Amino acid sequence: MRKYILFAMIIMSIMLLFWSCNRSAQQSVTTNSSTIEYTVKKTNLTDTVSVSGKIMAESSAEIKALVSGVVKKINVQEGDTVKAGDVLVELDDSDYRLSYLKALQNYETAKNSGSRLLVEQRQLELEIAKRDLDRCKITSPVDGVVTALNVKVGDYVSKGTSVDVVAKVISLDNLYVSAAVEEVDYSKVKVGQMATLAFDAFEGVNFPAQVTYVGSEAQSSSGIVTIPIKLKLVVQNLQMTTARTSSGTQGTSEDAQSMAQGFVGQSAAQRNELLKKIIPGLSCEVQIIVLAKNDVMIIPTAAVSFEGGKAYVNVKSGTTTEKREVTVGERTSGGYEIISGLNEGEVVVVNKTSSSSTNRGVQMNIPGFAPPR
Template sequence: MKNKLFKLLIVLMILLFLFVSCARKTSNQQTSSSNYTEYVVTRQNLTDSLTVYGTLNARKVAEVRPLVSGVVKKVHVSKGDTVKAGDILIEIDDTDYRLAYIKALQNYESAKLTGSKLLLQQRELELKIAERDLERCTVKAPIDGVVVSLDVTEGSIVSASTIVAKIVNMQNLYVSANVDEIDYSKVSVGQFANITFDAFPNMGFSGRVSYISKEAQTAGGITVVPIEVDLLTGQQTISAERRQQMMQRFQANVPSNLPQNISPETLQQMMQRFSSTQRQIQRATDENLIQLIPGLSCQVEIIVLNKPNAIVVPTRAIQFEDGQAYVTVKVNEKTEKRLVKLGERTSAGYEILEGLEEGEVVLVPVTQRTTTTSTGTGTIFNPFTGPQMRIR
């Protein structure tokens, strides 16, 4: 009887040992799997941007000076008026200048009778100067634009160096900004940008990098590189070539999504609506541009990288060993360590040039942060979107 009880006790201990071992193995597997998230490899547009802050400026700004002295006889414009190059801004009393021109003309005619070539040349130059000064009494706009300041009234006394008005052309606007030296190598002329203004938070504008300084500037221990970003008009944003490409793409793709018996007239009407939409976008862009004025502060998001149809994995999915990059791939409930070739690195992760195919599953380690709670510790972070769940 004692032997039977002893044998039964031995069997129970063995079963208990096997149960504990299996439970521990299962627990380890669950703990291991909870330390990773599965990322399905897909193709996507790989983009990266750089944000800087700047101020809107005008390419064409003219400070108007009369270049002659005198009393303002008449003012033809007001502050805020739109003018064309050649429009009269002010007139200066020209009585003295007309008298000087008449005397110079008389002296020139008299010199022609003397036969002296040197005297004739002198009188001719004096006549040209008198004629020039007489013309300068009528001060004209040197460029198209808006009169943003007018500092004279009728009866004002001006000199040749007096700034009587300031004209700003609103058609060619650009943003002046500074790029940190760390990001300098990412920026190049021709890159497109998205521009938003504090004054118009619900409006977005397109821009293009047009200038990068060849000299860095340092102030307060910070080194930056000045750049300029041109503001694009509606026509530039949707260029004729771009519209043609979009129309060709429309013609190539839309018929496959339409009934086979669609009439040519219906297709033509759809194409016309498509073209009309592009014109509306262009017109809306130009209407919004009219509201912008130099001096406004803005945020510029420069598109420094744009690669379509790229394979990208989260940064934490990459493991480096001996200067080579690896990822852990899940294959039929098993995992394998695979060598990959990296391309661009962005805030979204690494571009994979070789080693992975679309649809494969990559294991991504999650970051755990220890916290003190009554139910458990640790937080799992999604590699792209941040904290997702708590381990309890």
């Protein structure tokens, strides 16, 4: 019995010793520090604001019956292209034609009576009768495509009811994106900035666009404050389009072209086919380029420290490092722009805390820079 007890105590002592050593080793790994060296180089600095949008038509019309009657003839089908003034639907105008003829006869009789007031009355009745007769031919007020046709021959349409909407015509020539930006990003978004649109319906293709409107009144929904904006597709002379950055300077649309290579890189015929498929109601993800600078020096955010309102970095000098004051400019999710204090080719040292238990380090999103794993 004593042998079993002694054997158990020996086993427990060994396990306790192993656990103590293992914990000590884990603590030493957790507190272990290393450094990352980043070579300063010039690159293009781009920052974006992401919003969700929806394709809308600048010009559209719900065409209603302005007089009551039975549908006698339908001249179009859904999907047809029409011009403003084209007759879409014709109503049986027999009653209205009779009313017009009676009004015309009364007007001619009144002219022979010599009463000025009676003439004016009969003339007004004639104009109303003519107007109602003309309204038996239901026309499109805009150029566009018939997207809905709600009647068929023999239907009775009644003025002033829900069935008075006969058809819907939408112009596909002036589509725009309706979106809203949250107040935290409101100050960054300006008219003229370039953007890209990504649709679920067109995988791998981003369409170039441009901000054309920023609302002057905020809206609130469920406690979230947003400002409405509009964007327009840019499909011609993309190379000549300019984009206003958040710093107020003008830059070319090279960044938008780069982000929209799936569209820009295609032939004119392929682009036209894609554009024909963009229709009102489609949802899209919008990336607005709010900052675009070329050939600027940028370093990881973690490389910059601040003391007394001044910015400092650790610069490698031979086998040692020196702490140097720098002037920083724009800050993005990628890092800090360095205006002065560093030269291209110099190496900055970034402290990095490593951990074997997670095998994760500080992630710094810098173009061309991938921290070692």
